[in-house]
């Protein structure tokens with residue numbers, strides 16, 4: 001446990017910058033207090049990890065973005081299918097109504 005300069009229990013955080021991707025650190029829980037406490041928990045990343053991890057993160061974010069776009073496309077496709085089904089059912093009942101009216105004459 002460590003405490004910041006204002007005496008509060010320091011918050012556990014994770015850096016996601018390219019140079020420190022996934023590296024844990026502690027700082028003040030109250031970001032607006034002006035407390036400048038900062039302490040790395042993990043040692044620095046090796047030069048290879050500083051290249052590989054940001055690349056993996058970019059790939060992961062790109063895949064997440066594509067996945068979200070695919071979800072939106074599937075939702076739009078489902079909405080079109082439902083609109084089409086509603087139109088078909090309405091047309092069916094309209095035809096039934098028209099045909100039943102023509103039988104009475």
Ligand SMILES: [Zn+2]
Nearest residue numbers: 004006028035
């Ligand atoms: Zn503090």
